[in-house]
Amino acid sequence: MTATKKPKKRAKKAVLLPATGTKSDMPHVGRAVQGCRCPQCHTHRLEERRDERDRRQIEAAENDPMTGAVQFGANATDEFRNSLNGGQQ
Ligand SMILES: [Zn+2]
Secondary structure (H helix, E strand, O other): OOOOOOOOOOOOOOOOOOOOOOHHHOEOOOEOOOOOOOHHHHHHHHHHHHHHHHHHHHHHOOOOOOOOOOOOOOOOOHHHHHHHHOOOO
16 A cells, blocks of 8 residues: 555646536536537537527418418419318419
8 A cells, every 4th residue: 555645637628617607608518619529519519409499480481470371382283272171362
């Protein structure tokens, strides 16, 4: 047994605490780190892409009248229109 004990090496982290000091902004945990391939960062990037897709869909549907009526394309046949809404428009 040795008398002196080696001090434990501290894990190296790029940023120990974020600028805000809150855990919700911690790298890997609260947000993705650029170039990192860990599962947490992967999930953050996945969620960012989903958020972006949702944002685009919401933006595209912003001026949708949302009347509940079926909107037909110009090439829809009368038979098709009748089968869906009973012949209206
Ligand atoms: Zn990471």
